[in-house]
Amino acid sequence: MTNDSHSTDAANLAASARGAELASDYTVSLHYDQRMYKQDIAGSIAHARMLGRQGIIGEDEAGQIIGGLVTVRTEIESGDFPWNPELEDIHMNVESRLYELIGDAAGRLHTARSRNDQVSTDTRLYMKQAGADTIDALRALQRAILGAAEANIATVVPGYTHLQRAQPVALAHHLLAYFEMFDRDATRFAAARKSADVLTLGNGAMAGVPYPIDREFVASELGFSRVTANSMDGVSDRDFALEYLSAAAISAMHLSRLAEEFVIWSSEEFGFLALSESYTTGSSIMPQKRNPDFAELARGKTGRVYGNLLSMLTTLKGLPLTYNRDLQEDKEGLFDSVDTLLATVDVSAGMIAGAKFNADRMRAAAESSYVLATDIADYLVGKGMPFREAHVIVSALSDRLIDGGRYFEDLSFDEYLAASPLFEADVMGIGVDFSIASRDVQGGTALGRVKDALEVAKARLKEAGK
Numbered sequence: 482m483t484n485d486s487h488s489t490d491a492a493n494l495a496a497s498a499r500g501a502e503l504a505s506d507y508t509v510s511l512h513y514d515q516r517m518y519k520q521d522i523a524g525s526i527a528h529a530r531m532l533g534r535q536g537i538i539g540e541d542e543a544g545q546i547i548g549g550l551v552t553v554r555t556e557i558e559s560g561d562f563p564w565n566p567e568l569e570d571i572h573m574n575v576e577s578r579l580y581e582l583i584g585d586a587a588g589r590l591h592t593a594r595s596r597n598d599q600v601s602t603d604t605r606l607y608m609k610q611a612g613a614d615t616i617d618a619l620r621a622l623q624r625a626i627l628g629a630a631e632a633n634i635a636t637v638v639p640g641y642t643h644l645q646r647a648q649p650v651a652l653a654h655h656l657l658a659y660f661e662m663f664d665r666d667a668t669r670f671a672a673a674r675k676s677a678d679v680l681t682l683g684n685g686a687m688a689g690v691p692y693p694i695d696r697e698f699v700a701s702e703l704g705f706s707r708v709t710a711n712s713m714d715g716v717s718d719r720d721f722a723l724e725y726l727s728a729a730a731i732s733a734m735h736l737s738r739l740a741e742e743f744v745i746w747s748s749e750e751f752g753f754l755a756l757s758e759s760y761t762t763g764s765s766i767m768p769q770k771r772n773p774d775f776a777e778l779a780r781g782k783t784g785r786v787y788g789n790l791l792s793m794l795t796t797l798k799g800l801p802l803t804y805n806r807d808l809q810e811d812k813e814g815l816f817d818s819v820d821t822l823l824a825t826v827d828v829s830a831g832m833i834a835g836a837k838f839n840a841d842r843m844r845a846a847a848e849s850s851y852v853l854a855t856d857i858a859d860y861l862v863g864k865g866m867p868f869r870e871a872h873v874i875v876s877a878l879s880d881r882l883i884d885g886g887r888y889f890e891d892l893s894f895d896e897y898l899a900a901s902p903l904f905e906a907d908v909m910g911i912g913v914d915f916s917i918a919s920r921d922v923q924g925g926t927a928l929g930r931v932k933d934a935l936e937v938a939k940a941r942l943k944e945a946g947k
């Protein structure tokens with residue numbers, strides 16, 4: 482053997498070792514599924530207890546298994562657990578450690594179970610908690626919105642369409658629009674939670690298991706309200722995750738709209754609000770800057786939350802029944818959406834609570850504009866003119882005002898009269914406050930309606946248990 486061929490052999494060996502390492506790395510999910518350790522251990526404890534009760538394994542063995550699992554949990558929580566990525570996932574890590582701790586009895590835990598029904602049960606348990614946490618966070622955000630609405634109840638702001646000043650509204654009315662969005666989001670997360678709330682243990686690898694198990698017992702131990710009706714569907718269904726991901730995408734979209742308003746409103750051009758210092762950052766070069774980075778990130782992170790939904794939909798679309806390893810790809814994006822959404826909801830609540838609204842600036846923006854045009858047209862309608870005709874007259878009037886750099890408030894009564902003989906002296910009383918007060922309908926911006934809406938919103942939050 483020449484030196485040359487010797488070194489080639491060594492290189493080949495090193496390359497194949499690297500290949501093997503890469504190949505095993507490729508299948509490892511431990512770094513992201515270890516966050517389900519609590520759920521995995523709880524599932525195993527319930528399963529072992531059931532196996533013992535049913536006489537499928539000895540009661541003493543069940544007891545040893547449960548004791549060992551409690552130790553495993555303590556080890557994980559105290560940071561003493563010997564994690565081993567070569568064992569691929571959380572399930573194998575826990576089971577293997579159980580062997581080390583209790584010996585042979587550990588071998589009986591996986592009776593009447595497969596990692597397929599196990600991982601699904603763990604993920605469902607995790608998502609039930611994540612759903613509850615998300616709803617709690619949204620309720621806190623809604624509370625912050627109510628707080629800001631109440632604290633600024635007398636504040637007037639221009640309402641916009643096409644980002645053009647359209648009609649004056651109460652700031653509280655504007656804020657309460659977001660209360661409604663987050664209320665619907667909470668409803669969607671509750672529905673996703675309900676879909677996750679089904680026990681899949683007992684489905685085995687996919688056909689069910691040949692042991693006299695008690696699925697209802699395991700379900701009640703783990704707090705599931707139902708058990709799956711079809712084992713093949715059970716081990717391969719991930720719609721419950723898709724439901725969370727789509728609710729998250731919609732909620733992230735709402736959060737992004739709110740963030741966008743905060744970015745615009747805190748700009749020098751608008752100056753409608755000042756963000757609290759904890760939610761802005763300075764520029765490294767421009768000393769005068771207070772950048773709305775938190776709002777921008779809340780807006781920016783929407784992209785990955787959308788992406789996680791699309792990637793899971795794509796992963797699932799071509800899978801034949803039942804379990805395929807592709808399903809392992811369900812977790813990273815899902816957890817990322819949970820983390821991203823929870824953080825964004827918290828930041829948004831803090832941002833609203835800390836924002837200082839500039840009432841003078843908002844009122845001035847409403848007054849130095851043409852937002853009263855609709856009210857003047859509505860006035861003529863009140864005097865008997867068809868709305869379309871009134872629209873033409875007021876359009877001409879506002880064109881003239883815009884040309885002359887004046888506002889409706891600057892018009893003299895004679896100028897009104899020249900535009901239409903239907904105008905009477907009371908037209909001079911039409912201002913921003915009149916405009917708001919006149920929208921006295923359900924869902925409208927009249928102050929009384931907004932105050933009622935605030936009370937209803939508070940009652941709804943209370944009813945939701947927050």
Ligand code: ARG
Binds near residue numbers: 514600808
């Ligand atoms: N880590 C796997 C996952 O997340 C666990 C299930 C493995 N099942 C199997 N048949 N290989 O999906």
